[in-house]
Amino acid sequence: MTQHQLNEERTSMTRLFLTIILLCGSLIGSATIVLAEEPHAHHQxxxxxxxxxxxxxxxxxxxxxxxxxxxxxxxxxxxxxxxxxxxxxxxxxxxxxxxxxxxxxxxxxxxxxxxxxxxxxxxxxxxxxxxxxxxxxxxxxxxxxxxxxxxxxxxxxxxxxxxxxxxxxxxxxxxx
Ligand code: HEC
Structure with a gap:
């Protein structure tokens, strides 16, 4: 692998990593909303x-x-x-x-x-x-x-x- 290819590999790995972090972030975000709604669910x-x-x-x-x-x-x-x-x-x-x-x-x-x-x-x-x-x-x-x-x-x-x-x-x- 040339240095150039290695660099490109790193950049795309970083991108993938960032995408995963962003995805996790939004998943946690929506989970928090669901959890925040949860307590009302117990009132009848x-x-x-x-x-x-x-x-x-x-x-x-x-x-x-x-x-x-x-x-x-x-x-x-x-x-x-x-x-x-x-x-x-x-x-x-x-x-x-x-x-x-x-x-x-x-x-x-x-x-x-x-x-x-x-x-x-x-x-x-x-x-x-x-x-x-x-x-x-x-x-x-x-x-x-x-x-x-x-x-x-x-x-x-x-x-x-x-x-x-x-x-x-x-x-x-x-x-x-
Ligand atoms: C802060 C609480 C609250 C809000 C806000 C609220 N309601 Fe209600 N509503 C209730 C409760 C509690 C009952 C059930 C009463 C009972 O046990 O029959 C009810 C019952 C009703 C009923 C049935 C009435 C009947 O004759 O039995 C209707 C129609 C209704 N609500 C419409 C609405 C509409 C339309 C809105 C919004 C524009 C609204 N309500 C906002 C608490 C609320």
Missing amino acids: GITLSPALRDVLRAEMREITTGIQNIAVAMATADWKAIQDHSEKVRVSYVMEKKLTPEQAKELEHTLPERFKQLDAEFHQRAAKLGVAASAHDAELVTFHYSRLLESCVQCHTAYARSRFPGFAPVMQDHHH
């Missing part, structure tokens, strides 16, 4: 009194209407409607309305921190959607809309699996 739901459950369900039906209206408003570039519906979704905060003081207390004690966090995030995303709509920024509106839908999915995956069995993982794990 939240236990609320029947009255509170009704309030939550009513709120869910309200935001469902809101999210459907937003989709149509987006398709028709009706910025004002997007803003109005986002605002309705944003303020439909289950912890802030239609609750007796006892129920508010119950909610505060019953809901896990993670649920509250997801809920807060959800309302922030609705607010951002409204801001994007006021700027007539279709691309940003679409982005925040998908983030909003992602919030529905995240919370339901973690806390409404018995209500929506479709969220159950395809692979059943047998470690209990």
